[in-house]
Amino acid sequence: MSRQHCPKSGPTLRAGLAIGTIPPLPKRKSAFMRTINKFFVLFSALTTLLTVGCNEDEFLNYQPQGRYSVENFFQTEEQALGAVNGAYVQLRELYNVALYRTVEMRSDNTTFIPNPNDRGSLAVEEIDYFALTASSGIHGNIWGPAYRGISKTNYILELIDPIPFSDEADKVAIKGQAAFLRAFYYYILTQTFGDVVPVTNIIESEDQAAEILALRRAPREEIISQIIIPDLELAINSLPEVWGNIDRGRATRAAAQMLLAKVYFADRNYTAAIPLLQAIIDSGLYSIEPNFRDVFGPGNQESTEIIFANQFSVAASQGAGFFINWLPYQSGQTLTQGIFVSPSAASKNMPTKDLIAAFEPNDRRFAGSIGYYDEDPNDPDNELIAYSTKYFFPPVTQGGSDQNYPVFRYADVILMQAEALLETEGGIPNQVFEYVNLIRTRAGLPLYFPGNPVPELDISTEEDLRQAIRRERRVELAFENHRWWDLQRYGNLLEVMTAHGAEQRACQDYLDPFADAYQNIRILYAIPFNEVERYGYTQNPGWE
Template sequence: MNTFNQKIYSMLVVLVIMTSGCGKDFLKIDPKTDVNADSYFKDENQINQAVSGAYVPMRDLTKSFTWIFLEMRSDNTAFQYNNKDRGSEQREFIDEFLVTAAAEQIGQLWSGAYTGISRCNDILAKIIPVEMDAAKKDQYIGEAKFMRAYYYYNLVQLYGGVPLRLEPVNGPEDARSKGRATVAEVYDALESDLKDAAEKLPPKYSSDQAGRATKGAAKTLLAKLYMLKKNYKAAIPVLREVMTLGYDLLPQYADLFKPVNKNNQESIFEVQFLGSVPELASNFMYQFVPFTSGNIITKDPNNRILGGGAGWNIPTEDMLNAYEPGDKRKAISVSEGYTDENNVFVKVPYIRKYVNGFADAGRTDDNFPVLRFADVLLMLAECLNEEGYAANGEAFNLLNRVRHRADLGDKKAVTVPDQAAFRLAIEQERQVELAFENHRWFDLVRTGRAVTVMNAHGKREKATKTYLPGNAYEVTDNKLLLPIPQREVNLDKLDQNTGY
């Protein structure tokens, strides 16, 4: 277990202790055996543990929720229909654009992000008087601001304007928010956090600290924010700075996803998992294979895939058809089916990217990629094109650099003759290069293509899947945002999104 993951594991224990003491403040005395927020944050070790604890919700959200909203809600993936186990219909409704504000996953996604934000707020409020090395203090502040920005980056795109909580909640009087901030206000807070994080964070860490947020991670997320704001001119120099920080494409696409290559030279930020520790293990392989496959795909003799725990994030025909002939990434990323125990091929596609063996029954050692250098190359190509199409110019070179690793030929102006055509070329390349890495839904919304793409996708899905409700995939602008969780509407008096 590397030092960074040890800190995360230790912080899990500390968080349990801190929360178990709640409700005893009537005594106004802190028992010596208890740890709480008032007696914590006193030295560098405690700050380090608290920062590690702020990463924990990110891991939990990545493991259980974000792929539902960012892949299944796009045209990339859907689900394997299970007519014998109907206990997970809410996940299906998310895919079908039929979800309601009362859905459990809607609330869990929201609360998980705000848990992370709350931990970042506590760190930023408590760290200033703590005596420690100035560079270390800057690093911890930078990490907390990057994580707070990351949580808000997801929230604002999924829910729209959300409560902007930038201070700790110290008591019941702070529990109610000031209501939903505007999207522009959230963007401003994001920009401030990410600029400060980029100034304070180091470009890299020693190997035992790999996985922490870096300068490159903050700058990449800042560039994504500028692209959300259509400020491509501001994004370009930020992306160029990222390109000077030592990142590069791995020679082989397949090597990106092998657990032995965690935090490699192409990786800018990935969510850390550790298969040898139950609380830190990932399980993407088990969730993303067909529930009918037993242990044929996982090769785990002690964990057969049955029922509602699998059959999720199943690649669609649209996803399979997005790959060009000869694209090496297809066989690495996805399989079109499996051969069962009777040597019969079962045509249920599944994600191969995360089929990399297991550490123990039901536990895998896969990290989850969030930001990587290929994404940066494609972002810069997109920004350059938005600033002005140039036939066979730099944007083409960046796009083709990504394509060459996949053994694909160059895109040239003869077949991509204008700005609109280049936009579509970038869209397709991002879809296949970053498949199943939680980029597709945000890409579709950011480029204004979500309604068109998803309605066309829905028609194709309903033409072949008879179990889909008749009103599935009726996507309008009002359906691009998720509903605000009903609990938050009721308790925090928040306005609901239009259409719910």
């Protein structure tokens, strides 16, 4: 038995799951990505303007000396549109790599299988085993892109008002998108680092930078109340309910409402979140897709379940490649039909035994989320390797795929509203059962109700219902960057992860190089070492 199989294999194969095969979907290109491609040269120039002189982890962006200044570059409606297109880029960067490592792979949902013959992903192993040090560059993989995105949105929000537009509604919508994106970047920062540095203006000189640095890290609560919430309220009042086909993929009013609901959820302020979620439900614009797998395939931006998705495009040299990292390193070119999977890049975000066990028998979501790879089909005793198939729709190309990454979807709205109503009303409200059972019906599972003769389906107490909602969230939203932050909200993150670590250490005999694996679990990431050294920021607890 291969040692790396321990956390990967499920107790049994599930009905309807074909080993090593994934049902394809027709491939359609996002119209919004065609728009982004059109402005690619423009926002590439703008990106250069905004980031000259910056190291990867630095957020400060000084105005460069040269023939272009901020004022004479950013003057037209077309440039403003190109700028806001460019402000989405860092969100795509975060979702392509950094966030799944931080929110899924650190959790009990997924893990990393190291290749004993290729240690090229040692830093990724250290994330999974909680062996990172404060000096690791991994921490900057969220800090850097988020602050670069914030810098871009600051330029837009500060400079757009004097620019003449043929239709003022277009200017309002661009401001709404910029406000949404700035709030999103700050939300990711506060969820990952806690207290962070508030930067809401263009930084044009070292003197101005020094003034901002003197503020140091602001309390997380201050970032939320003074930046995130006002930005999202502006976005809600500025963004359209829907975009036309050419602009499909941009942030909408519902996306801003959902992000604000998630901000309130992080602090268990369910009362504030309920009307935001209800507004999305009452809009009638979204519904549960009948086929679970259709939500994740190419062209999913047309799904009625998608509220906001991260856009990728091979034609714009911005293809999605994250799913290749999630394939077993042993698979070579087998699953990708000829595209070589680098052993040092693969085997990340692999499902754990605990996640696999969370799926009920005959749950249709299992076959749409997890597949098995047989390393040696000729060996009947060979143990199968479980891997995530949620976003894997072969064939793929060397440039990745046009695979959009769902960020917000309607099923999450339904489960969030179920949780919010339970936590505010108490007891076992009928509406909560309706919401949870709506999700279970799509999964082909029997319904929960009080007095169900099947013990596992008998939900007769508030705590029964709470645990049922949490189970549904885990399996419905697996691999979608929710689990770690859900555990934070539940208040049981350290308890769950300590138990998970003990299970992993018991069965992973290759953890010897990490004697302290799973022994130093910290909720927040470290402030990047370069930032602490350069600017004297205080470090997060446990990283000093």
